[in-house]
Amino acid sequence: MIQQEFANNAKTILASDDNVIGLAVTGSWLTNEIDEFSDLDLILVTKQKVSGEKGLMLEYAQRLGNFLSGFTGEHVGEPRVLICLYDNPLLHVDIKFLTLDEFYTRIETPHLLLDKTGQLKDAIDNSEAKFPYPDxxxxxxxxxxxxxxxxxxxxxxxxxxxxxxxxxxxxxxxxxxxxxxxxxxxxxxxxxxxxxxxxxxxxxxxxxxxxxxxxxxxxxxxxxxxxxxxxxxxxxxxxxxxxxxxxxxxxxxxxxxxxxx
Known part of the structure; x- marks a missing residue:
């Protein structure tokens, strides 16, 4: 599937970045429900904070593929996410930029694509996913x-x-x-x-x-x-x-x- 190809390519590109701790994926990937209409939900964990710096967020996104456009996710309450559209093939990709401390708090347990020193696995092993339920x-x-x-x-x-x-x-x-x-x-x-x-x-x-x-x-x-x-x-x-x-x-x-x- 194009989503898996994109994710694996992103893993290869980011592996040599000294600021990158790891890369993870969530969403339909976790339930094996990816189809031609699925988007791709990535979590990029870095040593230095990237979210809040839109220019830097865009720089990372532009490195990962044939980038068309992207914007931050304030409208869905998540400014740390860059919502991207790529071409050849046309693909919607959401990239959430987190620090290691922020990675501990999550609503689901992601699949790890890249974990250079095992810090992401340690974070998952020492925290609990809590999906928000309505009050x-x-x-x-x-x-x-x-x-x-x-x-x-x-x-x-x-x-x-x-x-x-x-x-x-x-x-x-x-x-x-x-x-x-x-x-x-x-x-x-x-x-x-x-x-x-x-x-x-x-x-x-x-x-x-x-x-x-x-x-x-x-x-x-x-x-x-x-x-x-x-x-x-x-x-x-x-x-x-x-x-x-x-x-x-x-x-x-x-x-x-x-x-x-």
Whole structure:
């Protein structure tokens, strides 16, 4: 696969760099799920800090292949990542630049491609991967205000805003909860079509509206039903349910439904 060829070539190029401690790979490589549509997730560990210096990050990236363009990942909350596009063949590669100390903190255990002195293996052996799971109380404290926000947009006729907000709810709430229900890591809505049961997928699809007031309200009601089912299945008795807020918001939903279009 082109991803493996690129990674092995990067290993060869970086092996002679005195600042490089090692190179690792994560993502679909770890589960043997790489296909023609996969990107490549690399971790470059260096003695001297590289992240924060965009010019230096670009210099490293440009050495690894036929570089087209790259930009840092602030929009996904990770400025240490350089998101790159290479050519011949066209390939998306994310390069995360870490120091050895930063390598200890991770959400999964990477496969080591290059480990010059064994320091990366030592770091893995002496630390634990912790994938971030959603805080159920955090969701419950917000969900009904979020539903009310969507109702305000539908009521005003801001259908694009409401439509996009449904996507936000799928990414932050329904996707992670459904993946947890199905024994998967809560990676937003990644690979939902393959990783959850057909009945769950059908329910999630009901939260996808068309650009239409009636459809938006119907999908929002489906979202509420889905959330309440997932809440009942996943949440423990320690979660403080916002029952009064839920009651008020659902009453407002009925009010919006009764307003003429």
């Amino acid at each position: 159920y109380q955090w969701i419950e404290d917000r969900i009904w205000t979020w539903i009310h926000y969507a109702l305000l947009k539908i009521g005003r006729g801001e259908y694009f805003e409401a439509y996009d907000f449904m996507g936000f709810l799928r990414m932050v709430v329904f996707g992670p909860l459904l993946l947890i229900k199905n024994g998967k890591l809560p990676r937003g809505v990644r690979k939902m079509e393959m990783d959850i049961e057909s009945n769950d997928l059908a329910q999630l699809m009901l939260t996808v509206p068309t650009y239409d007031r009636k459809s938006l309200l119907k999908s929002l009601k489906s979202a509420v039903s889905l959330y309440k089912e997932l809440r009942a299945e996943l949440y423990g008795s320690d979660i403080n349910l916002q029952n009064n807020t839920e009651k008020k918001v659902m009453s407002y939903l009925e009010h919006i439904e009764q307003i003429e279009n």
